Amino acid sequence: MQVDLIIVGGGPIGIACGLEAQKNNISYVILEKGPIVNSLFNYPVNMQFFSSSEKLEIDDIPFISKEAKPKRDEALEYYRRIVTSNDLNINLFEKVERIHKEGDTFTVQSSKDTYQGRYVIIATGFYDIPNTIDVPGEDLPKVSHYYDNPHFYAKQKLAVIGASNSAVDAALECYRKGAEVTLLVRGPEIGKRVKYWVKPDIENRIKEGSIKAYYNTEVTAITAKHIEINTNGEMMRLDNDYVLALTGYKPNFSFLEKIGVQLSDDAKRYPQYDEASMETNVENLYLAGVICGGMDTHIWFIENSRVHAKTILQDITGKEQQAEQNA
Incomplete structure (x- = not known):
C-alpha cells in the first residue's frame, strides 16, 4: 500500500494524528497491533483516570462522562466512537515489525502487509514492556x-x-x-x-x-x-x-534504534527530536505522545501530548506545499 503517512500506534495520540491527516488531505494509514486504543483496553477494569474528561478530548470532540474523571470503559467508548464515526483508516491487530528508509521512502513491514510512505509517525506509547x-x-x-x-x-x-x-x-x-x-x-x-x-x-x-x-x-x-x-x-x-x-513500563528503545533514532547515553534514554516539529534526527520520521519522554514516562500524557498531532501535521503539510512550489 502506498500512502503519504504511516502512523504506528492506534492509541489516542495516533488517532489524533489520523484525524489531522484526514483534515489536511494527507493520505494515511494507522497500524495498531491490538484493538482500538490497545493500551487503554489493557488497563485494569475499574481504572479511573487522573485527568478530567475534557483534558482527554482530541480534535475538540466533547468527552461526556458520568464523573469528572472518567473510567476506562468510558474512554474506550469515546475513542472507539471517534474512530468509527470519522471512518479513520486504521488497521487493527497488525503489528509493525520493521521500518526501513531508502532515499525519501519509508517501507514499513507489518505482520500482515507492506506499506510505503514519505512520512512516518511513531506513537506507540510505553505500556508493552514492563520494568x-x-x-x-x-x-x-x-x-x-x-x-x-x-x-x-x-x-x-x-x-x-x-x-x-x-x-x-x-x-x-x-x-x-x-x-x-x-x-x-x-x-x-x-x-x-x-x-x-x-x-x-x-x-x-x-x-x-x-x-x-x-x-x-x-x-x-x-x-x-x-x-x-x-x-x-x-x-x-x-x-x-x-x-x-507493578513497577512501571518503558518504551521499545530497540525499535527506535533500529530505525535510526538517536537516544541519549544516560539512563533516561531520551529520543532526539525537534520540539518545534516533533521530527527526529531521521528526516520525515516523527514521534508523538508518551514515547517522547524516554524512561521518564510520567512527563507526557494524553492531555499534554495531544497537541503533537497538530504540530506534526503542520510540519508535514508545510513540506508538501514547499515541494509543490518547487515542482
Missing part, C-alpha cells in the same frame, strides 16, 4: 506485571510490588475483594504522584493494618509458596500465593 525486577522466580506463573480484575485474587495472599498509582489501585481493590494484601515499596513512602483522592485511602488502610506495607524494601527471590525480601537490611520470607510486580 522487570530481575530476581529468581520472576518468571513463575504466579507473577504478573499487569493487573486486570481484583476478583481473581480473593482469599489469596497477594504481594503488590510498587508505590505508584497502578500498585496502589491494585492493592486497595484486591483488599476490598478479600485478598490478604502486602505492599512492598522500594522507597520510604507511598509515591508522591499517587492520585490525591486515593493517597489518603491507602495510607489509612496501612495505618489500621488492613494492608501490610514494607518500606525501603527490595524483593530478592520469589518461590512457589513464598516471596523473599530485604526490608531495611533485614531478610524476611513471606507466605505468598500471587505477585503483582
Whole structure:
C-alpha cells in the first residue's frame, strides 16, 4: 500500500494524528497491533483516570462522562466512537515489525502487509514492556506485571510490588475483594504522584493494618509458596500465593534504534527530536505522545501530548506545499 503517512500506534495520540491527516488531505494509514486504543483496553477494569474528561478530548470532540474523571470503559467508548464515526483508516491487530528508509521512502513491514510512505509517525506509547525486577522466580506463573480484575485474587495472599498509582489501585481493590494484601515499596513512602483522592485511602488502610506495607524494601527471590525480601537490611520470607510486580513500563528503545533514532547515553534514554516539529534526527520520521519522554514516562500524557498531532501535521503539510512550489 502506498500512502503519504504511516502512523504506528492506534492509541489516542495516533488517532489524533489520523484525524489531522484526514483534515489536511494527507493520505494515511494507522497500524495498531491490538484493538482500538490497545493500551487503554489493557488497563485494569475499574481504572479511573487522573485527568478530567475534557483534558482527554482530541480534535475538540466533547468527552461526556458520568464523573469528572472518567473510567476506562468510558474512554474506550469515546475513542472507539471517534474512530468509527470519522471512518479513520486504521488497521487493527497488525503489528509493525520493521521500518526501513531508502532515499525519501519509508517501507514499513507489518505482520500482515507492506506499506510505503514519505512520512512516518511513531506513537506507540510505553505500556508493552514492563520494568522487570530481575530476581529468581520472576518468571513463575504466579507473577504478573499487569493487573486486570481484583476478583481473581480473593482469599489469596497477594504481594503488590510498587508505590505508584497502578500498585496502589491494585492493592486497595484486591483488599476490598478479600485478598490478604502486602505492599512492598522500594522507597520510604507511598509515591508522591499517587492520585490525591486515593493517597489518603491507602495510607489509612496501612495505618489500621488492613494492608501490610514494607518500606525501603527490595524483593530478592520469589518461590512457589513464598516471596523473599530485604526490608531495611533485614531478610524476611513471606507466605505468598500471587505477585503483582507493578513497577512501571518503558518504551521499545530497540525499535527506535533500529530505525535510526538517536537516544541519549544516560539512563533516561531520551529520543532526539525537534520540539518545534516533533521530527527526529531521521528526516520525515516523527514521534508523538508518551514515547517522547524516554524512561521518564510520567512527563507526557494524553492531555499534554495531544497537541503533537497538530504540530506534526503542520510540519508535514508545510513540506508538501514547499515541494509543490518547487515542482
